[in-house]
Amino acid sequence: MKKIYKQIAILFAVILTIAFVGPHSIEAKTLKLKAESAILVDADTGKILYSKNPDVSLPPASMTKMMTEYLVLEAIDNGEIKWDSTTQISDYAYSISANPSFSGIGLTQDKDYTVEDLYHAMAINSDNAATIALAELIAGSEGEFVKMMNKKAEEMGLTEFEFVNSSGLDNESLGKNHPEGTDPKGVNLLSARSAALLAYHLINDYPEALEISSIPETEFDGKTITNWNWMLPHNSVNFKQFYYEGIDGLKTGYTDLAGFCFTGTAERNGKRLISVVMKTDSEATRFKETIKLMDYGYNNFEDVELFPKGYQIKGKSTLSVIKGKEKTVDIETKDAITIPIKKGTEDKYSLTYKLDKKKLTDSGELEAPIKKGEKIGTAELVYDGEDLGYIIDSDKQHVDVITKDSVEKSNWFMLILRSIGEFFSNLFSSMIDMIKGWFN
Structure with missing residues (x-):
């Protein structure tokens, strides 16, 4: 009978543990992320909550566009361009837009596009030609824009990085149009740590970026363009399994070399997290692994006043x-x-x-x-x-x-009195010690 009572007590204790600790209270080592590299960061303090091979440089694909977004928003903030500034599509940008193998919405030439329209096409639909058009508008050429990208990366404190173009495509895919001064076979590179730091600067310096990255779909040139971030509240039933409360950004990426990657950010109850997963094996996997990271962060960490x-x-x-x-x-x-x-x-x-x-x-x-x-x-x-x-x-x-x-x-008189007092006090202590020594 005692044995039965003991077993009941153990079972009751286990039930209480599950109830109070919760099913999501897990250790980092049990996450077993299906990503070659990953990181989870608190967006307020920059504190790293989880990492897996965070300093390995990997191709970020279209996550490269986070830097282009930053420089566009900075140019607007500095008064160099405005949201309603217009530009036309160059032959180079048009050749990218007309190529069906690249993600794009089909831009046309001899038409004025506003910065706002092109930014939406870049941030929501990851349009490569729109990205190139913005780079050319700001710097005169994509080659000069790449110099700005690398300089800004240094200013931000990115450690493992190399930008060779504004879009995230491999330079080899751009053919003769690869940016001047870059390797014809060059590839953009970022570590998960650097991608997270880039995202940190983007959303903290220009929080308006999240207003656009959180749009699931919108109209552009009479067409509906869709955000590649499946964790947003899309209408498609195929995406609903990936919806995550609080997600409002930030940037997906894919090339054959990079695999599927994603820099995500979410805010719940005033707490914002930034996650990065790189080189996963499918579109679905990059979001499933991001959900694991976000759950780990929200269920296991809390802001505490330690002192x-x-x-x-x-x-x-x-x-x-x-x-x-x-x-x-x-x-x-x-x-x-x-x-x-x-x-x-x-x-x-x-x-x-x-x-x-x-x-x-x-x-x-x-x-x-x-x-x-x-x-x-x-x-x-x-x-x-x-x-x-x-x-x-x-x-x-x-x-x-x-x-x-x-x-x-203290005044000079009190200092002198204190010195005299300390002198006689030390003298008296020395005499006492000496007398004690005689009798030891």
């Missing part, structure tokens, strides 16, 4: 002060530290001080006068475990350490 504003490390809450009216001053953190962490791992985080040596004497003291709120160093976040880091130089890993109060400089 509040004004936090003091136990045993290190004060610093000695010389030449001041007080002998010590309290120190504390200027701001709170809040980051996304794996649920239940709060106890693995701690703080350590890195004080500014220029602010301290050789013996590690502060010298009066000291102002209230004076920065004397930083408090660095330490994690006891595997930390995947950030895709950006994050300021979320540390906060300033400041003085809690001010300490005025």
Whole structure:
């Protein structure tokens, strides 16, 4: 009978665990993503929540267009072009549009297209000719635009990248029209980390990009064009299995060399995530694997205030002060530290001080006068475990350490009296030690 009770108790415990932990609370190692490379990032802080071969350079195919989108939006922001600026389709761009082997909506020549129309064709339908037309409008030629792409990538801090054209097609597919100054057989390259960082800059610097990337379908030149992102709320019954609540971007990609890839982003309850999967084996797989990543992020991580504003490390809450009216001053953190962490791992985080040596004497003291709120160093976040880091130089890993109060400089008379007192105190202590030594 006791054995039966014990088995019932174990079963009840398992049921409770499932109820409270949830079926989606899984470890990263169990994801088993069917992608050669992948990454999941918190879009606010840039913190990496998951990665698989994140620094391997791979062809991104049309995910390349994220950089073209950025430069178009930057040109608009700088007043170089406007949404209603117009341009016509060059012979080169038209040859790409007329080629049925490339994704396209069929642009025509001798017609004015607005920047807005071409951007929609590029961001929604991944139109290659529209992308080339925008590149030519901004830089005069695609070759010059490629230089802008690579320069901007360096400014953004991308690490593993090479842009050879604006669209993401292989240069060999462009034939004699490959951008001047690039390898005729060149291929665009990005790592998952760099793709995520590019997406991070795009949606944080120009959030209006999401207003367009979230459109499932629209009208263009009297035709209906469809977004290749199946995770959006499409009407087609074939896509409904891939719908994901909160998804509003960002860019798909495919070539024979790249396979099927996707940079996705979603927002739920104010929390935005960015995911990248590269070199998957099918259109469906890239979305299924993205769903795995998004579920992992939303079900296993939460924003937690690990240390509040004004936090003091136990045993290190004060610093000695010389030449001041007080002998010590309290120190504390200027701001709170809040980051996304794996649920239940709060106890693995701690703080350590890195004080500014220029602010301290050789013996590690502060010298009066000291102002209230004076920065004397930083408090660095330490994690006891595997930390995947950030895709950006994050300021979320540390906060300033400041003085809690001010300490005025003592006048010369009080300093002399204190020195005399300390002299006789030290002398008395030495005599006591000497007398103790006689009897030992």
